Amino acid sequence: MRKAIIAAATSLTVLFTMGTGSALAGESTLTSVVNSVYGTPYKYGGVTTTGFDCSGFTRYVFKKLGIDLARVSSAQYKQGTAVAKSQLQAGDLVFFNTSGTSGRVTHVGIYLGDGEFAHASSSNGIKIDSLDSSYYKNRYVGAKRILSKYTYAKYAVEA
Template identity: 75%
Template sequence: MGTGSAFADSTLDTVVNSVIGTPYKYGGVTTAGFDCSGFTRYVFQKFGVDLARVSTAQYKQGTPVAKSQLREGDLVFFNTSGSGISHVGIYVGDGKFAHASSSKGINIDNLDNSYYKTRYVGAKRILSNWGYSTFAAES
């Protein structure tokens, strides 16, 4: 693990770090601005993985993962609107996830943050074991 950072030197870390601070843009799918699912889709496209465009559809992909079994690259889902899945991020390790915050743009938050902790719905593993070892495991 890198000193002073939640990241090690993996492809996932490199891709996420390259867009930290990118502004939030509703419907955004490029480095000019991302919404939450646009961000996750952008990152996974770098690994050759095609994710659905919206968070509710992304939640239907992959394999369910218990919160206690999260590993880097898993998608984490939240109910921020009061009506089902409405937010998605990427688990980056150490209890943290990267996401497109409507107020801060692409940033890292803690899953135990009081806002996200109460709105957490579940997680999905998208990357295969090969994909994890190739793109997300610490080098």
Template identity: 60%
Template structure:
């Protein structure tokens, strides 16, 4: 805490004295940055928005994340592109700001580089999410450049890369006979809602008409229950988290908050899923664990999904 307090004072001094616009500032660790940034995965997008809960745009998101670490960024992506120092794509480090031309009129989108060619940003289609910097379908061709507004140590970079490697290994070993994928969740939810799934013309580029997920994903997308990522993908084979499932169920069944919201140790009021988890819990659909957590970022299982749907039906 002392480090962040001193950093905040130092950053304020730079801004007031005029030296901060094109110089770098010493940041917190890579772990602190990435953990803060990933905490808001799934937060909704809103053009011009600055509220992580009700809606935030790309530059509002980067500004908010960096502010949590005592670093001040300008408001728009174009303005942020003037801060710090330019960095070549081959020299990118976690914490660098990466910029894109998504409008055809110059810099119009900004994200935070996480390492391993991944970056996180607030997108118009999927809210805050992680994407590939070299994605051939969208981001790769729209990349403009990067700026370094903070420095991180080599030890931190190596540590976060090691953690990412662990995550990749973990996801590769997921037992999908227990953990429910987005595609399977779509099928079961569409069935529970008795939706018309005859329309196989899925809006998602990774769900072809012949896919078993086509009808369900199309029907759910029409109701805005499930949306794709910024690349137009649904990612049917990816696991769905308990937080993401809570959001889908609240929207699908039009659930509203009943009484005082329950509190969970791992779901702060600033967490993007706070409202959805609170609503689900207030309706008696989901409960916490003995340690006071909800498991918001843990993968949902078929048992979770079926239990939640059954409880919703019984409550109606």
């Protein structure tokens, strides 16, 4: 699966630059931050590299990019601008209902492009899955673009 994340990194067209004071130096891609924690185990309530839950993972990645997110997936779903599934761009948050309770957001991941997203799987830790897998396709709730057009223009560079 490590090869899959490296392949996703090469297909990304969105680059993010790091703010000053960041733990990562210089310029970095969204995927390089994901790569740095790929395989980290799942931990309920986890927000560090010793273990992440889904929203702890997304919050960690965006914090490395200088962007603050709410702590839980349902609160993250209230941030940003809604994006149609057909308009997803790398860096958009994708949300799911994994509880079966109608309309409830219970899981979040980061869209990487080419139909794939990174997330904290409760059974496998940080990994990549397809939005088209039967499990996630049937539980998809929506997506949010956290970065405004201005922020994309300032921090994202087309390859």
